Amino acid sequence: MSQSILISGGTLANGKKSDLLIKDGLIAEIAEKIEDRDAKRIDASHSIVLPGLVDLHTHLREPGREDAETVESGSRAGVKGGFTALSAMANTSPVADTAGVVEQVYRLGQSAGLLDVFPIGAVTRGLEGEHLAEIGAMADSMARVRVFSDDGHCVFDPLVMRRALEYVKKFDGVIAQHAQEPRLTQGSQMNEGIVSSQLGLKGWPAIAEEAIIARDVLLADHVQARLHICHLTTAGGVEIIRWAKARGINVTAEVTPHHLLLTDELARSYDPVFKVNPPLRTESDVMALREALADGTIDIVATDHAPHPAETKECEWQEASFGMLGLETALSIVNKTMVETGLMNWEKVADRMSYAPSRIGRYENQGQELKVGAPAHITVMNPTQVLRVDRDLVASRSRNTPFHGMELPGRILATIYSGKLVFEGGNA
Numbered sequence: 001m002s003q004s005i006l007i008s009g010g011t012l013a014n015g016k017k018s019d020l021l022i023k024d025g026l027i028a029e030i031a032e033k034i035e036d037r038d039a040k041r042i043d044a045s046h047s048i049v050l051p052g053l054v055d056l057h058t059h060l061r062e063p064g065r066e067d068a069e070t071v072e073s074g075s076r077a078g079v080k081g082g083f084t085a086l087s088a089m090a091n092t093s094p095v096a097d098t099a100g101v102v103e104q105v106y107r108l109g110q111s112a113g114l115l116d117v118f119p120i121g122a123v124t125r126g127l128e129g130e131h132l133a134e135i136g137a138m139a140d141s142m143a144r145v146r147v148f149s150d151d152g153h154c155v156f157d158p159l160v161m162r163r164a165l166e167y168v169k170k171f172d173g174v175i176a177q178h179a180q181e182p183r184l185t186q187g188s189q190m191n192e193g194i195v196s197s198q199l200g201l202k203g204w205p206a207i208a209e210e211a212i213i214a215r216d217v218l219l220a221d222h223v224q225a226r227l228h229i230c231h232l233t234t235a236g237g238v239e240i241i242r243w244a245k246a247r248g249i250n251v252t253a254e255v256t257p258h259h260l261l262l263t264d265e266l267a268r269s270y271d272p273v274f275k276v277n278p279p280l281r282t283e284s285d286v287m288a289l290r291e292a293l294a295d296g297t298i299d300i301v302a303t304d305h306a307p308h309p310a311e312t313k314e315c316e317w318q319e320a321s322f323g324m325l326g327l328e329t330a331l332s333i334v335n336k337t338m339v340e341t342g343l344m345n346w347e348k349v350a351d352r353m354s355y356a357p358s359r360i361g362r363y364e365n366q367g368q369e370l371k372v373g374a375p376a377h378i379t380v381m382n383p384t385q386v387l388r389v390d391r392d393l394v395a396s397r398s399r400n401t402p403f404h405g406m407e408l409p410g411r412i413l414a415t416i417y418s419g420k421l422v423f424e425g426g427n428a
Helices: 071-082 100-110 135-140 160-167 194-199 206-223 235-244 257-261 266-268 283-295 330-339 346-361
Strands: 005-012 019-024 026-031 040-043 048-051 055-058 084-086 116-119 174-177 227-230 253-254 378-388 409-415 418-422
Touching: 005 378, 040 409, 040 418, 048 346, 055 071, 055 330, 071 084, 071 100, 071 257, 071 409, 071 418, 084 100, 084 378, 084 409, 100 116, 100 135, 135 160, 160 206, 160 227, 174 206, 174 346, 206 227, 235 253, 235 283, 235 418, 253 283, 253 346, 257 283, 257 330, 257 418, 283 330, 283 409, 330 346, 330 378, 346 418
Parallel strands: 005 040, 005 048, 055 084, 084 116, 174 227, 227 253
Antiparallel strands: 005 019, 019 026, 048 378, 378 409, 409 418
């Protein structure tokens, strides 16, 4: 039995002030005032009460790179950031391209018991882009995989991509594409533009992303399958997605918190903490991404949480790994870039960070409206408290946060998963 919890004085995403009583893993009551002396009380006055956040794009590294992250440490980072579900990308070692590996990740998530861990299966064997992975077996496994991605690599062969889209259509799956034409980005280090020219670093052109997006929305339309675009970064990519949706093509897209806030100007520091794939783009790209997230062209926020050990990030830029931490700061950054700017209200935040990612991933027990009888997956955030980001205090095993030293608006006060308080204050 889960403990009884009373969340008092909070404001729901719709703006209504309510108390919530949680019993036996479910929301038992929602009312203006609830009295229950036996329940653990969480003071949510001045706070927003949201459905538990769902991340469709997380790198948990286990199996194989436990020095960077484990399913348990990533889960702790997740609940610290208000997440009650994470989607574990397939670029582990061994690659999650078989039923056995996805079931291993699924069991590790269950063992940690802090949130739901949904494995993402590889599209191709070994992420090599040549032969389809065991997609059907992963879909039929206990992990019930519905999202498939070679993230970190693009499924660059159009024939392989077509076959993958056709295959997952049979069980309502989705291909999540890392849109990067490899022949246009070989050796690239950062966004192609004025800054890359001035720094003498090989540029990563926007067209390398946009060309794959354009190709794949046409393929998805041709076979009538679901397509999801990972970590969209360019204004041109936004326009392609907007065009595709206007035509009725079944495509969704995500943006990361770091692409909503940071720009390629930060590469002038030569600090590899700002080296990421796809790269930080220009201010005009950032503004286009924010507008697209607000108007629904971009469906969700996904962290692309990418932990790396110190030796692969604290080195020369050209030798450093691509990637940033994202779980513990995501909601605060969305608050800063989208809510405080007036672009989105909290109802839209709930949609972009809970309801929509759950719909895309087909996660039936997550992303539900907070109502009586619903599973008690809940995030409580005070949007006015300051989060001072300190890389030495993160829950992740890695320290590569680009937000170190920043003060961000909004702190997670509590995360409740299946009626259990899995994070409160500073301890998970």
